[in-house]
Amino acid sequence: MKNPYLKMAMGLYFNYLLLGMVNVIIASNMNFLSQQLNTGSAEISFLISAIGIGKLVALSFSGRLSDKVGRKPLVVSASFIYVIFLVGIPLAPNYHVAFVFAIISGICNSIMDSGAYPALIDAFPKNSGSAMVLLKAFISFGATLLPILVVFIISNNLFYGFAFFVPAAAYLINGFFLTLAIFPKHNVGKYDYYSVDYSSIRKSFSIKPMFWREGIGVILIGFSSVALFMIIQTWLPTYGQQIVGLGKEAAVGLLSYYSIGGLISVLLLTILFKKGIKPITVMIVYPSIAFITLLAMLALPYRVVIMVCAFVLGFSTSGIFQLAVTIMAEFFPDTKGTSTAYVSIASSLAFIVIPFITGMMTKYFSVTSVFIFDLALAILTILLGINLSFRYKRVFNMH
Structure with missing residues (x-):
């Protein structure tokens, strides 16, 4: 039987392809934006903080709105509103206007996440981990x-x-495409296509998951995992130019190595999940690989080394946040829109805090200090993953 939500999934995945472009668009054009807005690279990094502010503002209502009115209105609205950000930034007459457009981008991100994540989990309940990692x-x-x-x-x-x-043009076209797609019902516990009764998930709990215990653990990983890759995406080209001595084009090209690593990683994870590997295991192994790679990059600042490290960092930081969202939905299946929104709130705080901290670090120290800070975040993510693995096994009786 053909899944009736395939058209929706195609539109959502294309939206997130475009989001991948948006995520690195400011870092990739930092020099151009500095010239246009007559400011320094630290101030341009604060635009990413503005994205975090927008995400946080929207998440105060988007999760509940997703559970109340449905996933489709949020996803379609975000597709159209993203056009405002993408057209507005390169035409912004000054820094303050650009800051407002960045906030709009953050609002779109949260609205889209609050609709897309639970929609995919509902549409593919038997393969939610793979759907999210994809x-x-x-x-x-x-x-x-x-x-x-x-x-x-x-x-x-x-x-x-x-x-x-x-x-911007692609978002506009895809927004119209998504208006024609069928989305899963958002206000029932049993879905027609797979007939999955989420009461059976609740019965599989050996102990009832508590928000202050399991929920907070997932939320903290939502923060640390996003902070981990944000630093790399934002400052890797700068590190390549200032420390390794790469030219502008080669430095920006490091983001392609990083992204290729991420692409291969998530494709591998899709295969591993089908073979029975649990997402919780990945949330310990991947940050450990990232920690070792960051050490190598800092110890050996050479052209070939940083290219390899960019690839491995992309491989080892990809998908952790999406897996955290999936695990949150497993812990709290009755309120997927709201509970996953809390994880997204943590990522929003990372978007606000991390660019501000790292921007100040590059202003008063060097870009190397930023990646030393990233090392500490990798250690934190590993410890949080170990703790969450213990709680997951307790809740689902996997000892």
């Missing part, structure tokens, strides 16, 4: 394409704004 595959693919587009624009002396206008 989101990260499309994000990684989009983040791979954007630096290539930027390098093409630089090489042909075109207006850098075309890097924004292309995904």
Whole structure:
């Protein structure tokens, strides 16, 4: 039987491909934006903090709105509103206007997450882990394409704004496509296609999951995992230029190596999950690989080494946040929209706090200090993953 939600899934995955482009679009155009807005790279990194502010504002209502009115209105609205951000940033006359457009981007991100995550979990309940990780595959693919587009624009002396206008047009078209797609019902516990009764999930609990215990653990990983990859996405080109001595095009190209690693990672995870590997295991192994890779990058700042490290960092930081969202939905199946929104709130705080902290660090110290800070975040993520693994086994009686 053909899944009636395949058209929806296609539209959602394409939206997240475009989101992958949006995630690295400011870092990839930091020099152009600095010139246009007459400010420094630290101030441009604060635009990413503005995205976090927008995410946090929207998450105060988007999760509950998703559970109340449904997933489709949120996803479609986000697709159209993203066009405002992507057209507005390269045409912004000053820093303050650009800051407002960045906040709009954050609002779109939260609205889209609150609709897309539970929609995919509802549409593919037997393969929710794979469905969520596949989101990260499309994000990684989009983040791979954007630096290539930027390098093409630089090489042909075109207006850098075309890097924004292309995904804007794509979001507009995909928004109309999603209006025609069928979404799962959001207000029932039993879904027609797979006839999955979520009461059976509740019965599988050996102990009842508590928000202050299991929920907080997932939320903290939502923060640390996003902070971990945000630093890499934002500052890797700067590290390549200032520490390794790469040219502008080669430095931006590091983001492509990073994104290719992420793409391969999530495709591998999809296979591993089908073979019975639990998402909770990945949430310990991946941050450990990231920690070792960051050490190597800091100890050996050479061209070949940083290219390899960019790839491995992309491989080892991809999908952790999406897996955290999946596990949160497993712990609290009755309120997926609201509970997963709390994880997204943590990611929003990372979007606000991390660019501000790292921007100040580069202003008063060097970009190397930023990646030392990232090492500490990797250790924190590993410890949180170990704790969450223990709680997961207790809740689902997996000892």
